[in-house]
Amino acid sequence: MSTAQQPMVGAGRSGLLGVYWFLGSEATLFGALIVAAAFFRLGAAGWSDTARHLSLHTATLATVCLLGATLGFPGKVEVGFRRWKRMLLVSIGGSLFLVLKAGDFVQHWNAGFRPDAGLFWAAFYLLTGLHGLHVLAGVILAGWFGWLEFRRAPQLPLSWLRGLRLYWYFVDTVWFCLLGLFYAG
Amino acid sequence: MDWNKAFAGEGVEQEVGSSSNTATARLASARGRRPRLWPAWLFSTDHKIIGLQYLGISVVMALVGVFGAYVLRWQLAFPGTPAPLYGIVDPGPYNAWLTMHGTIMMFFVAMPLLLGAFGNYFVPLMVGAEDMAFPRLNMISVWTLGLACLVLMASFLVAEGPAAAGWTNYVPLSADPVYTGVTLGADLWLVAVFLDFAAVLMSGINVLTTALNLRAPGLTLPRVPLFVWTQVIAAVLFLFSAGPLMGAILMLLSDRHLGSGFFAAERGGSPLLWQHLFWFFGHPEVYVILLPALGIFLEIFPTFARRPVAAARVIVVALWTSAALSFVVWAHHMFVSGMSPALALPFSITTIIISVPFAVVVFALIATLRGGMLRPSTAMCFAVGGLASFLIGGVTGIFLGAPAVDMYLHDTYFVVAHFHYTLFPAVVLGGFAGLYYWFPKVTGRMLDERLGKWHCWCTLVAFQAVFLPLFFLGVHGHMRRVYDPSYYDFLRPGIFLHQMATVAAVVLVLSQALVVWNVIRSLRKGEKAPSNPWGGTTLEWATTSPPVPGNFSEPVVVAHEPYHYTDCDRRREPVPQWML
Ligand SMILES: [Cu+2]
Numbered sequence: 001m002s003t004a005q006q007p008m009v010g011a012g013r014s015g016l017l018g019v020y021w022f023l024g025s026e027a028t029l030f031g032a033l034i035v036a037a038a039f040f041r042l043g044a045a046g047w048s049d050t051a052r053h054l055s056l057h058t059a060t061l062a063t064v065c066l067l068g069a070t071l072g073f074p075g076k077v078e079v080g081f082r083r084w085k086r087m088l089l090v091s092i093g094g095s096l097f098l099v100l101k102a103g104d105f106v107q108h109w110n111a112g113f114r115p116d117a118g119l120f121w122a123a124f125y126l127l128t129g130l131h132g133l134h135v136l137a138g139v140i141l142a143g144w145f146g147w148l149e150f151r152r153a154p155q156l157p158l159s160w161l162r163g164l165r166l167y168w169y170f171v172d173t174v175w176f177c178l179l180g181l182f183y184a185g
Numbered sequence: 186m187d188w189n190k191a192f193a194g195e196g197v198e199q200e201v202g203s204s205s206n207t208a209t210a211r212l213a214s215a216r217g218r219r220p221r222l223w224p225a226w227l228f229s230t231d232h233k234i235i236g237l238q239y240l241g242i243s244v245v246m247a248l249v250g251v252f253g254a255y256v257l258r259w260q261l262a263f264p265g266t267p268a269p270l271y272g273i274v275d276p277g278p279y280n281a282w283l284t285m286h287g288t289i290m291m292f293f294v295a296m297p298l299l300l301g302a303f304g305n306y307f308v309p310l311m312v313g314a315e316d317m318a319f320p321r322l323n324m325i326s327v328w329t330l331g332l333a334c335l336v337l338m339a340s341f342l343v344a345e346g347p348a349a350a351g352w353t354n355y356v357p358l359s360a361d362p363v364y365t366g367v368t369l370g371a372d373l374w375l376v377a378v379f380l381d382f383a384a385v386l387m388s389g390i391n392v393l394t395t396a397l398n399l400r401a402p403g404l405t406l407p408r409v410p411l412f413v414w415t416q417v418i419a420a421v422l423f424l425f426s427a428g429p430l431m432g433a434i435l436m437l438l439s440d441r442h443l444g445s446g447f448f449a450a451e452r453g454g455s456p457l458l459w460q461h462l463f464w465f466f467g468h469p470e471v472y473v474i475l476l477p478a479l480g481i482f483l484e485i486f487p488t489f490a491r492r493p494v495a496a497a498r499v500i501v502v503a504l505w506t507s508a509a510l511s512f513v514v515w516a517h518h519m520f521v522s523g524m525s526p527a528l529a530l531p532f533s534i535t536t537i538i539i540s541v542p543f544a545v546v547v548f549a550l551i552a553t554l555r556g557g558m559l560r561p562s563t564a565m566c567f568a569v570g571g572l573a574s575f576l577i578g579g580v581t582g583i584f585l586g587a588p589a590v591d592m593y594l595h596d597t598y599f600v601v602a603h604f605h606y607t608l609f610p611a612v613v614l615g616g617f618a619g620l621y622y623w624f625p626k627v628t629g630r631m632l633d634e635r636l637g638k639w640h641c642w643c644t645l646v647a648f649q650a651v652f653l654p655l656f657f658l659g660v661h662g663h664m665r666r667v668y669d670p671s672y673y674d675f676l677r678p679g680i681f682l683h684q685m686a687t688v689a690a691v692v693l694v695l696s697q698a699l700v701v702w703n704v705i706r707s708l709r710k711g712e713k714a715p716s717n718p719w720g721g722t723t724l725e726w727a728t729t730s731p732p733v734p735g736n737f738s739e740p741v742v743v744a745h746e747p748y749h750y751t752d753c754d755r756r757r758e759p760v761p762q763w764m765l
Binding site: 014017018029114118126130 | 318319322386389390391393394397398399424425426427428429431432433435436439443444445446447452453454455458462465
């Protein structure tokens with residue numbers, strides 16, 4: 001009568017399920033902030049004019065870096081050949097993105113566009129800053145995973161790589177929402 | 186009452202008799218090498234120990250929250266006179282205590298108790314797992330909560346005292362110190378709540394993954410006990426509602442320190458945005474607290490009525506329905522806030538609809554009693570009393586869901602009475618029901634039923650005496666949060682009701698000595714508890730009391746749905762889930 005119960009996501013893959021739940025809550029955090037900023041954008045007349053202060057070149061370059069880092073994740077993690085090199089690619093791409101964003105921040109901050117310069121800037125710093133922190137966390141994790149793989153001491157569990165890949169896709173998605181919110185005039 | 190003893194001897198023990206030898210052997214050996222040093226206990230990743238740590242945190246925080254309630258109630262009943270053990274209650278500290286009472290009770294007592302303690306301890310046991318899916322995350326979670334508590338408590342020590350903008354922390358009160366005179370305390374509030382939410386999120390991820398992935402063989406989803414369902418739904422609710430308030434906290438911190446104006450109308454922002462984000466979180470939050478309490482009632486009712494829960498699957502559907510609906514009712518807290526009046530109608534409709542699934546659950550619980558062989562244990566006393574009290578809270582919520590009524594009753598003591606009638610039955614009565622039900626499992630000792638009955642009746646009667654008068658004050662027009670009701674001519678005749686509530690509140694607190702004494706006495710020389718003292722049918726009763734490390738000495742296999750009882754010889758014997 002009793003049948004063996006199959007886990008929802010597969011034995012040993014609880015970690016991935018946990019990452020899904022985590023990203024679900026992250027989605028509501030970013031979702032709420034993005035929706036709030038979108039309402040401000042609809043309500044404020046000067047939003048698109050202010051948006052012109054941002055450099056599209058830097059944004060394009062940053063996007064290329066972030067997406068380039070995503071390529072570091074193989075489509076199928078199982079066949080990930082020389083994974084430490086791939087993890088290195090992820091952390092380098094992510095780091096370049098962060099450097100570009102930091103340059104952006106410093107430039108606008110020094111030009112007097114601070115959070116108190118209007119809702120556009122307040123939302124810009126808060127949302128891209130929070131996103132940047134997420135990229136930073138991803139870079140640190142990728143660097144750590146890559147180092148573990150490089151030392152080959154304990155073989156990295158595949159679920160860790162799958163989890164990080166999922167996280168990175170999420171960070172990419174948020175970045176595209178932010179591009180639309182702040183850069184698309 | 187010794188039915189309890191008689192019943193325990195009725196042959197429930199021998200079900201596990203076959204496995205009890207090995208179990209006790211393992212227990213004994215485990216006791217021998219159990220790390221007794223406190224750091225080992227402190228850094229444990231065992232879900233049972235972490236559950237007890239959550240319990241400890243919630244009890245300590247409850248002491249602070251209850252003291253706050255006492256200070257407030259004294260000032261309301263005897264304005265301007267020095268409160269014993271405290272002194273004169275000044276307006277500033279009054280606001281601070283008001284804020285801290287609500288914050289502590291909601292975020293630092295209710296959630297740690299119902300999700301952290303009961304959820305951590307019993308979800309793995311009831312699904313037949315060895316531990317949570319992520320034991321280390323579990324430890325980090327309770328540590329994050331501890332840190333949050335320290336941050337919040339630190340605000341009592343800083344210069345201007347703790348936050349004083351109410352537990353809802355509305356802007357502009359919370360955005361600008363000019364209104365409350367509090368600077369650092371308000372920041373500490375924001376940080377503490379953010380950390381608290383991070384802790385509950387980690388715990389929720391654990392509960393969800395454990396309940397989905399670590400179920401014992403045979404425990405298909407329809408066979409999962411209702412308490413586990415309520416924990417799962419509560420975790421999902423929190424997971425998808427906490428984000429907006431955490432985002433709002435970040436925005437408010439930015440407003441306070443970076444000069445942005447998200448919530449400042451004069452700088453293009455919107456004060457209403459805070460209210461929207463807060464209540465988008467706030468209403469599901471109420472169910473995050475309420476559902477686990479209902480889950481405790483749903484376990485206790487069948488056990489002591491010796492009957493399966495009526496319409497158990499319908500209950501699961503109803504709970505999911507209420508959870509989904511709870512995301513589209515939030516603006517019923519904002520009918521008089523100045524939001525578009527056009528929004529009042531849809532939110533009023535969803536609010537009144539959301540009472541339907543709860544009515545289903547309540548009727549199912551009542552139907553469970555019908556035709557049952559009721560055993561009036563203390564746990565049952567608290568469960569029935571809790572359900573009855575919650576009904577008053579639920580029904581008065583329907584009044585408030587109608588905008589025309591809410592226009593008048595909003596921000597009066599009617600609201601205060603209403604939400605205390607929902608939260609007190611859930612947190613305190615539900616918590617005590619769970620304590621009396623599961624104490625033998627956790628400690629291996631029985632609580633004294635006679636003391637328990639006294640405790641139950643004193644608590645129930647005193648609770649009604651505290652909060653029933655507040656409904657009348659509210660209908661009379663008494664605003665909530667006022668510092669001194671004697672300022673207002675029209676409120677002065679009602680002060681005797683405040684005095685009645687305050688006296689009852691003191692009685693309510695003092696009568697908790699009964700449970701403290703009961704617990705201490707039982708831990709010392711209580712009767713030894715068998716593994717299944719009440720004749721429960723769910724998996725936590727399959728193991729020893731207290732459970733062995735690793736929970737089950739033999740792998741458990743689940744054969745059927747919970748809450749089965751045979752109906753022969755006019756005696757109803759439990760048919761536990763693990764019985765083939
Ligand atoms: Cu509500």
